[in-house]
Amino acid sequence: MRRSLDLLADRRVYLPRHEALAELRTDIMRAAYVEGDFKLTGGLRRNYYFDKYLFETRPALLRRLSRFLADLVPQGTDRLAAPALGAVALGTAVSLELGLPLVIVRPESGQVGSQHPVEGEIYAGEEVTLIEDVVVTGTRAMRAVSRLGDVGARVGSVVAVLDRLEGAAERFADASIRYYHLFTPEELGISETVRSDETPNR
Numbered sequence: 734m735r736r737s738l739d740l741l742a743d744r745r746v747y748l749p750r751h752e753a754l755a756e757l758r759t760d761i762m763r764a765a766y767v768e769g770d771f772k773l774t775g776g777l778r779r780n781y782y783f784d785k786y787l788f789e790t791r792p793a794l795l796r797r798l799s800r801f802l803a804d805l806v807p808q809g810t811d812r813l814a815a816p817a818l819g820a821v822a823l824g825t826a827v828s829l830e831l832g833l834p835l836v837i838v839r840p841e842s843g844q845v846g847s848q849h850p851v852e853g854e855i856y857a858g859e860e861v862t863l864i865e866d867v868v869v870t871g872t873r874a875m876r877a878v879s880r881l882g883d884v885g886a887r888v889g890s891v892v893a894v895l896d897r898l899e900g901a902a903e904r905f906a907d908a909s910i911r912y913y914h915l916f917t918p919e920e921l922g923i924s925e926t927v928r929s930d931e932t933p934n935r
Contacts, residue, residue: 754915757797761894762921764788781923783895785866789822798894798915799826802864805892805913806831811859814838814851814888816877823894824864836861838877850880857885865893868914871901878910895921 748756765787772778788794806813806827813835815824821837828835836853855861861881865874868891878888891905896914905912 753797754801757794757801758916758921760794761788761798761916762923764791764794766921766923779897783867783897785819785894788894789819789866795822795826798823799830801915802827802892802894803830805915806833806862807890807911809860810862810890812836812855812861812886813864814855814861814877814881814886815864816840816873817852820864820866823866827864827892836881838863838880849884851884851886855881855884855886859886861886861888862890862892863888865891867895867897868893868901869897869899871904874901875904875908878908 765784767782767784768780770778770780771782788798802823810833813824813828813831813833814837815821815835816838817840824835824837827833834854836851836855839850839852863874863877863881868874871891874891874893878891881888888910890911890913893912893914895916895918896902896912898917902912
């Protein structure tokens, strides 16, 4: 009996890298791409939304993503960091892939139960790579960079799944932070429409 091919299966990552990455693009689009009228970071309105939780909570996708993201983490990284809540699953998966320790950056410092902006063991002077999911303007990532700086660590690099090309790369460059990402909207085959009004929808 002929077996059907499951493109979400973990074994697909053992294809040649370019083929595995192409299949991952297709699978992520199938899992997480939503068309509509959406309000993003900074009041930007666009015609699609990329739901990170729809790929971060699928083990076969998360496992494959972690391997490709791990390839982008620069040598010399002492520790990984992930902003809560969205990037924690990705950060954990990459941490397991590389064997590097991970810290979680709190969404706000000084919350009840902790006055510390970072959860986990971290030391002053460490070189940190920040793991991100979908980057729009880079605002969330730069907040995480600031909080990591408050504990004496240095974020030398940001590694992300998708860069929506809304100015984040320029912000990181201005802060002397290296930036690596797997995909852009164009590479995912997405045609983006800029909306001029600011009426919120999502």
